[in-house]
Amino acid sequence: xxxARNRRRGGExxxxxxxxxxxxxxxxxxxxxxxxxxxxxxxxRRRATLGTGRLWIGAIAIVALRFVYDIARTxxxxxxxxxxxxxxxxxxxxxxxxxxxxxxxxxxxxxxPGWMFTLFAISVSLAIVLDLVASWGSDGFATxxxxxxxxxxxxxxxxxTRATWELIAFALVxxxxxxxxxxxxxxxxxxxxxxxxxxxxxLTPTIVFVTLVASFRTFVQVxxxxxxxxxxxxxxxxxxxxxxxxxxxxxxxxxxxxxSDVADGRIPVPLDAEQASRAASLATELRLHLLEGRKQTWxxxxxxxxxxxxxxxxxxxxxxxxxxLDSGQRDGLLSVLWLxxxxxxxxxxxxxxxxxxxxxxxxxxxxxxxxxxxxxxxTGVNRTRADPAIWAELQRIGQYWDSAEDGSLRLDIRCMTxxxxxxx
Amino acid sequence: MDGIRxxxxxxxxxxxxxxxxxAVIAAVACLSVPPTLGTTAWLICLPxxxxxxxxxxxxxxxxxxxxxxxxxxxxxxxxxxxRLVGGDLAPADGxxxxxxxxxGAVPAAAITLLSTPRGAIGxxxxxxxxxxxxxxxxxxxxxxLVTVIGQLFGWSIVATLGVVVVAAVPPAAEQIDSIGRAHRxxxxxxxxxxxxxxxxxxxxxxxxxxxxxxxxxxxxxxEEVLRTQADSDARLLRQLRLGETPTPTPGTPYxxxxxxxxxxxxxxxALRRRFGQMGLEVSLHGAGRVMLPPHVLDAFLLAVAxxxxxxxRHSGVTVAxxxxxxxxxxxxxxxxxxxxxxxxxxxDDGRFGLKExxxxxxxxxxxNARIFSSTGAGTTVLLEVPR
Numbered sequence: 001x002x003x004a005r006n007r008r009r010g011g012e013x014x015x016x017x018x019x020x021x022x023x024x025x026x027x028x029x030x031x032x033x034x035x036x037x038x039x040x041x042x043x044x045r046r047r048a049t050l051g052t053g054r055l056w057i058g059a060i061a062i063v064a065l066r067f068v069y070d071i072a073r074t075x076x077x078x079x080x081x082x083x084x085x086x087x088x089x090x091x092x093x094x095x096x097x098x099x100x101x102x103x104x105x106x107x108x109x110x111x112x113p114g115w116m117f118t119l120f121a122i123s124v125s126l127a128i129v130l131d132l133v134a135s136w137g138s139d140g141f142a143t144x145x146x147x148x149x150x151x152x153x154x155x156x157x158x159x160x161t162r163a164t165w166e167l168i169a170f171a172l173v174x175x176x177x178x179x180x181x182x183x184x185x186x187x188x189x190x191x192x193x194x195x196x197x198x199x200x201x202x203l204t205p206t207i208v209f210v211t212l213v214a215s216f217r218t219f220v221q222v223x224x225x226x227x228x229x230x231x232x233x234x235x236x237x238x239x240x241x242x243x244x245x246x247x248x249x250x251x252x253x254x255x256x257x258x259x260s261d262v263a264d265g266r267i268p269v270p271l272d273a274e275q276a277s278r279a280a281s282l283a284t285e286l287r288l289h290l291l292e293g294r295k296q297t298w299x300x301x302x303x304x305x306x307x308x309x310x311x312x313x314x315x316x317x318x319x320x321x322x323x324x325l326d327s328g329q330r331d332g333l334l335s336v337l338w339l340x341x342x343x344x345x346x347x348x349x350x351x352x353x354x355x356x357x358x359x360x361x362x363x364x365x366x367x368x369x370x371x372x373x374x375x376x377x378x379t380g381v382n383r384t385r386a387d388p389a390i391w392a393e394l395q396r397i398g399q400y401w402d403s404a405e406d407g408s409l410r411l412d413i414r415c416m417t418x419x420x421x422x423x424x
Numbered sequence: 425m426d427g428i429r430x431x432x433x434x435x436x437x438x439x440x441x442x443x444x445x446x447a448v449i450a451a452v453a454c455l456s457v458p459p460t461l462g463t464t465a466w467l468i469c470l471p472x473x474x475x476x477x478x479x480x481x482x483x484x485x486x487x488x489x490x491x492x493x494x495x496x497x498x499x500x501x502x503x504x505x506x507r508l509v510g511g512d513l514a515p516a517d518g519x520x521x522x523x524x525x526x527x528g529a530v531p532a533a534a535i536t537l538l539s540t541p542r543g544a545i546g547x548x549x550x551x552x553x554x555x556x557x558x559x560x561x562x563x564x565x566x567x568x569l570v571t572v573i574g575q576l577f578g579w580s581i582v583a584t585l586g587v588v589v590v591a592a593v594p595p596a597a598e599q600i601d602s603i604g605r606a607h608r609x610x611x612x613x614x615x616x617x618x619x620x621x622x623x624x625x626x627x628x629x630x631x632x633x634x635x636x637x638x639x640x641x642x643x644x645x646x647e648e649v650l651r652t653q654a655d656s657d658a659r660l661l662r663q664l665r666l667g668e669t670p671t672p673t674p675g676t677p678y679x680x681x682x683x684x685x686x687x688x689x690x691x692x693x694a695l696r697r698r699f700g701q702m703g704l705e706v707s708l709h710g711a712g713r714v715m716l717p718p719h720v721l722d723a724f725l726l727a728v729a730x731x732x733x734x735x736x737r738h739s740g741v742t743v744a745x746x747x748x749x750x751x752x753x754x755x756x757x758x759x760x761x762x763x764x765x766x767x768x769x770x771x772d773d774g775r776f777g778l779k780e781x782x783x784x785x786x787x788x789x790x791x792n793a794r795i796f797s798s799t800g801a802g803t804t805v806l807l808e809v810p811r
Contacts, residue, residue, distance in 0.1 A: 066581075
């Protein structure tokens, strides 16, 4: 089946004459949704997402533990330090930087501008370098390091406010520099066990925590996106959707302004050509928006409003049969789509799903029931690696058969409907 | 709530596996650099490290206890091998290997226990056991106090990681849920709003009529009357915007005498521009001065647009003709193309694309549509609405 595409976004702006009609019926009628911007509204440069506040407190706790441990080591080893003054300066720099970054993050509401991060990274690097210099040439170089370990861990203080790669890069560079300095100082290539242990301590908690924050952000994004479109399962069989209704309101407002300008004489009568053509396109737009044909099924709205589904799902539902599914079946179908496309399931794999609905088959002997066949074809979804929760969700939609097509999962679902949809 | 639990366990599992395997790798590395404890001890330890790795991986399954205790047992086994075969634990690499296991791998394997209060008690118990074990095994190598402090430090780091996950997921999930609820309410409100605005047909009919007059620069209408009408329309739209449902006073005749109502020609020209942008050239014939009531006009235009969309998508040609004719009873549009065509009998009306809403709407204003086509001979659709 050839899938036609219908790009709508550009045409619906005011001032461009358009019929903006949805693709209606016809063989291969389908809609490829544009992704709406809901999930990006809160975007911008801010890194903190909802719920990262507690992660940040956790980061502070880990850094504090590391500080206490390493300060205790410094105090116990004080008498044996070659350059105690350098170490003291390093600690001062580190403590001031850490305190400042915590205060700034708090004051700015879980946000840290780029220049502050740079300043923090430079201060921490300075502390590390001072510690390396202080330990230079000493026997068991790595074991005498105290500030460097604490400093590398202290990067976690910005784990929730900066990008993952910045932190990982910092931790890797700091660890690599320490390793090189240690080898250079000792004058041999083979590292000692103590040294490896110190390096592991510098790297492991930092990397683990930073990747935890990244996973947490993914979780929040996926769930938020999912939660936002979940409301469509209770939508009527056909609805105008949130975007279209905003547009109608905007057109009404534009018409109101034009008319009141004419009424007040701000626009002279007769109108000049530009104003006249504005009135003409407004009339056309408004007329077309008031037509019934603009309505779409819940599935179309769910997919076009979701940033994630919009990118990966294609729907071919020429007869708008998705509207016939009851809310349980809709929830099931939406869940299956989410599970098939969950970014957490299989990193790196490019997955996509095509949903084909119809044609409807009526059951001659049973009154008022109809069968709506749904076919889900996928790319990049391995049957054995699919989330097991999919099978339970599929059962909520109807009887199903799974098979493989071009090495990817294919699902044929026989969905029984009453023919009236979720709410008429 | 099931989702929250799943997510929490997924994140805990991720931390357990990342931290645990890092600790095991560090332990192997520490044992592999000189001075070694001897090749024999090293070779015997290798499979044990593999076991430790497997036990850490088990922590992610529904059997966290097996993972945690398994890792501890493997650590003890390694210590015994090092003492028996290597002869002594005292060289630093043996000590560090063991510390890395009991203070890194074992707590990582136990971290999934933290998701329940009972499990948290288990976590503390395992921590105590691991610390004691390490202190006993390493008593010849370093003072027990040093071992205990090091162990407690390692366990505290991992415990903090675990507590962070356990504490952060539920509030985030709740917040997401409440955002979702707010959004659902917004969706309903917006649906209602769209319905309300679409329901205000009568109002929009007069607004559209006035806009149409303005589109002709207001030529041919008394200026004062036009201003008054514009003012009243703007006020009605304002009321609609503010949430009321205004209706123009019924019975009041529409004030400005409609000029020659060429709305059809105007909108058809817009249609032509739109399809022109999409690559279909539409030539209009005879779209003269046709007057139609607004609801008839809407249905008529929708049907014409529909036909053109079909030409664009299926005919394979880039030119379509729209001919408007009228007589006393009806206005007709003939949409013609010289494209691929199709067998009318083989495709039912619904599939052709005149969806029921369009056909139904055409029918609701008393109109109808007829399709003439055969393969290779182009398609003609005749649309008709009464005046």
